[in-house]
Amino acid sequence: MAETASAPARAPEGATEPVLRVEGLVRRYGDLTAVGDVSFTIAPGETYGLLGPNGAGKTTTISMVAGLLPADAGTVTLAGEPMGPRHPAARRHLGLVPQELAIYPDLTARENLRYFGRLQRLRGDQLRRRVDEVLELIGLADRANDATKEFSGGMKRRLNIGIGLLHQPLLLVLDEPTVGVDPQSRHAILESVAALSGEGMSVLYTTHYMEEAERLCDRVGIIDGGTLQAEGTRDELVRLTGGVDHVRVSGEGDLTTTAAALRELPAVQQVDADRQGLSLTVRDAPTAIAAIVTTATGAGMTLRDVEVSRPDLESVFLHLTGRALRD
Amino acid sequence: MTWTDLRQRVRDRSVLVFAIVVPLALMTVFNFVFADLEQPTPGPVTVAAAAPEGDPLAAVLVDTLRGLEESAAVPVTVETAEAEAVPEAVESGEVDLGLVVPEGFGAAVRAGEPVSVEAIEGEDAGIGGQVVMAVVHASLERFAAGTVAATAGAQAGLSPGELAAVAEEAATGGPQHTLVAGEAADEQLGPSASMVAGQAGLFLLFTVSFGVLGLVAERKQGTMARLRSMPMNPALIVLAKAMVSLVLGIVATTVLLTAGSLLFGVDFGSPVAVAAVIVAAVVATTSLMLVVARVARSEEQAGIASSILALVLGISGGAFFPVSGPGLLGQLMDLNPVAAFTRGLGITAGGGGVADLGAPLLVLAGFAVVMVLVARLVPDREETV
Structure with missing residues (x-):
């Protein structure tokens, strides 16, 4: 079980229900337990970081959170609805930004956004408006009609995040979004995530960069060997060392x-x-x-x-x- | 999803090259290379026939051969000759074939006694000579049938006059032997048509791979995770890719068969029946690619596996030359979707309609069902990574 640094991770009584509730999540591959009994919650507008080294179980955990992988045990509830491969409806509340650049190189930035927007059931004026807004937000409005294979790595990363934001999800899941990114783009990405949190979007952010977790996250879960070792605010976690x-x-x-x-x-x-x-x-x-x-x-x-x-x-x-x- | 995928494939242009340009180029090359292998046509045949005077059955035999003189398929000229002169005429090459009907032929036939008709085949008789020989054999069998009928009549208590009439009717009645040039509805395509159909079948496997194997590319570039995070049933992703394969396969094969027909003067028959064969073949080959998409770990693996399958199934299905095998091997080869596709087009080219396509359509549908089941049994890579 995780050490709890201070108050429980769950939202306090009387407060808004957590956007995401993960309880007792387990995923095994043969004899290997990739994720073992992981539980945490994310409140509305909260940025929660999963901090751990490569192979700690971060991606497996968010794959189950995003409904990509079935869990061997445990439950994921998003906005009060069960989440999993067999529960596609709840995914409308989720925006996923995979670690890989999940965009189509032969399509333009606008076509990529329109394509995923339609899959998120956006239509007509709403789709057009959101595509324009996101292009502005990620700073690609002037390159909207260029094929993304002509984009720099940083521009692709921004588009990758923009697609996750398009349908204004309740929860944005970012899986190590700054891996392999130049310092300037990394700064821009961190600024964007901080701004989203400021606008009330809940964020689940995985990283193995300690400074990113400290800078962005309201609370951090430290994960290693597939289990959550501790969670809390930065100060709460630091107190675990004796202060x-x-x-x-x-x-x-x-x-x-x-x-x-x-x-x-x-x-x-x-x-x-x-x-x-x-x-x-x-x-x-x-x-x-x-x-x-x-x-x-x-x-x-x-x-x-x-x-x-x-x-x-x-x-x-x-x-x-x-x-x-x-x- | 399907429309966006198709748009990317068209922009990519490789699908146009592999699905249309390369097979058309290969068809043209093969057509030139194998031009000499065009279906052999029988040359004119001259027959020297000697028949005893006053023997009506012998006359019927010779008249049957004369009936071939009207044939456009085998131009036959029948010359009457003396029995002794026939061997020499054949030997000297004056005629291609000699036929000597012995004295007492008619009587022997009517009596059911054995009798031999001497046929002398010259060196240059060729296929036309073989056709004439086949006609002679068939006529003699009819005469034998007449004898059997008369014997059966005698046992039934017919009078001698009635028996003679029955025997005569059985031996000489019925339709005369005719040989006309035409399409045989026997699943056989001519060399050009076979080349067009075979190449279309071979490249169909490459073409459909552009759709379904997109699943492997989506896995590699990370878009699969994003697609699976969308609020929809994940099966729709596979269905959309299969639809891409179906559209590409149907369009490309239709273009290839149409272009091949125009370029090489081939007629595949009823458009409706041909369409049925195309759709069934596209569904079958797409289902095969579903298995490849499940098994392959990378785009490279998928590309290699689909190429090997395309070549093996294409070659064994007769994409380059007719292939047949004995026993179980032959039966397995009949289950090859490319072979079934070619066979189906053979039936339509021979004048067959949708109702005549039962066997090839059944093979293609069965192949599709089996492959879809296999694809479902293979564990999903998304869950094992």
Whole structure:
């Protein structure tokens, strides 16, 4: 079961029902359990991130959420309707942005949007209006009638996302949308997703980039080995590590004496010495840093550099799994 | 979905090349290469016939051959000769065939006694000579039938006069032997027609692959996941691709048969019957591609598998030359959709209508049903990745 960092993931009582409710989802391939007992909810307007390394079970999970794969156990409910391969009706509430560029290279951007719009049952003026709006939103209005095989990678990515937005779904599912994207396009994609969330659309976002999850997501589920290890807001997750910061003090002098002096400070929990300096585990480093510097110089140490690192989701992942996100 | 797919295929142009241009080019080349293999036509045959005077049955035999003189298919000239001169006439090449009816032929036939008619075939008698020989054999069998009828009459207690009349009627009555040039409704196509039909059948397999194998391409480029996330039954995706195959197959095969007919002077007969054969063949070949789409892991695999199937089924179905096999192998080859397609066109070309197409349509429909069942039994790649 996942560690819950703070309040339950479900929407509080009296609040709007979750847009997505995933309960006890399991998917096996022979002896391999790709996803085991995964549960989470997404509230209206919330951006929920599934953070985990490659092979953690993110894509399998969203494939079941999107109704592409049947689950061996568990249920998915979207806007109160059961979701699955045999329940196509609920998919009208879903916009899927697959990791691959799911567009037709021989069709223009407008033709791609019109095609998928018709499959989403948009017709006539509504379809025309939405296609024009999405082309504006993704910045491709001036290239609307060009074949997408002539587009840059970033333009294709934007169109890939635009198709998912076309029918204004309640839930947008993005599967690692920034993989293989240049920094400029990546920034544009992240801006777009943040804007969508601001407009009230619920988003399920999978990534193995910690900084994306921290920047975009209201809540994050950390997944590894097919199970949800923990979930919560960034701060809630960070507290799982004990809430301590790390301070690195580099310089010359009597490091043993300096280390002993620093251990006397109330905020300092641990001090380790090596040839280049000292590594400290500290509670609330921004407050304690002045005392640390004063104590170190007072012990005769000549400081070259002081570096403070606060815990992030990478630290949380390391804390929970014993290995780094990119291992 | 089908319309958008068709639009992409047309823009891609490869379907036009593979479905229309290449088969038409191949038909033209093969037609030139195999021009000498056109169906052999019998040449004129001169027959020297010797028959005993006053023998009405011998006269009937010779008159039967004279009846062939009116035939446009085998121009036969019958010359009356003395029995002793016949071998020499054949030997010298003066005539192509000699026929000597012995003295007492009629009496022997009426009595049911064995009697031999001497036929001497010259070196240049050719197919025309074989046709004349076949006619002689058939006439002699009719005479034997007359004898049997008379014997049966005697056992039934007919008088000698009545018996003679029955025997005469059985031996000489009924329709005269006629041989006319015409289409035989026996499922056989001429070389040009066979080439057009065979190539159309072979390339039909390539053409339909452009539709159904689009499923593999959709998987590869990621659009399949997006399509399956749409609010519709996933079976509609397969159905739409199959519709693309059906449209492409029907259009391309119709164009090929029409163009082939005009270019090579072939007539495949009733358009309605031909349309029935085309639709059945397109459905059968499309169902085969459904299996390939299920099994193949990549576009490359699908392309190779469909090409191998097209060539194997095309060649064994007679796309390049007539193929037949003994026993079980022959029966299996009859189940080949290309062979059934060609056979169906043979029936229509011979004047057959939809009602005459039972066997090939049954084979094609059965093939389609089996392939669809096989495709359903193969696990879906979308769920095993």
